Amino acid sequence: MRNVSSDQKTADHLKILILDVIKEVKGKWKATIIAITSDASGESRAARKRIIAEFPWFVAPDCFAHQINLVVGDYYKVPSTSQFLQYTKKATDLIAWLRSKTMVLAMLRDVQKALNLANPSRTKRVLSVIHAVLT
Secondary structure, three states: OOOOOOOOOOHHHHHHHHHHHHHHHHHHHOOOOOEOOEOOOHHHHHHHHHHHHHOOOOEOOEOHHHHHHHHHHHHHHOHHHHHHHOOHHHHHHHHHHHHHOHHHHHHHHHHHHHHHHHOOOOOOOOOOOOOOOOO
8 A cells, every 4th residue: 555645646647556566466366357447537538548548458437336325425525415315424422422332233143043043934034234434
């Protein structure tokens, strides 16, 4: 891992960084690279296009998780969502509290196991604690 926050944000520089990672993953991990992804900024997209020109067998989509995060961020900026937003902080606080309570999480897992054991022929039930990932 390398901190690149002070590096140039150009397509050429990003391409060099990506090629370094590809070389390291191939060399150290003996892995076959089949895809690369990044956000959809102009420089990132240009770097991916240059990589594809060199490695035409790579798949190189925009990062869809980042795209969804951007869409959700835009949704929260719409005035009509203000009523919804008043609960966001409460929900985030509740989730943070739940995630910090290992006993509560263990109880959720036990309930989930019991539900699934009670109905083995039915679709498995999954109880989850979801946490927002802000970018």
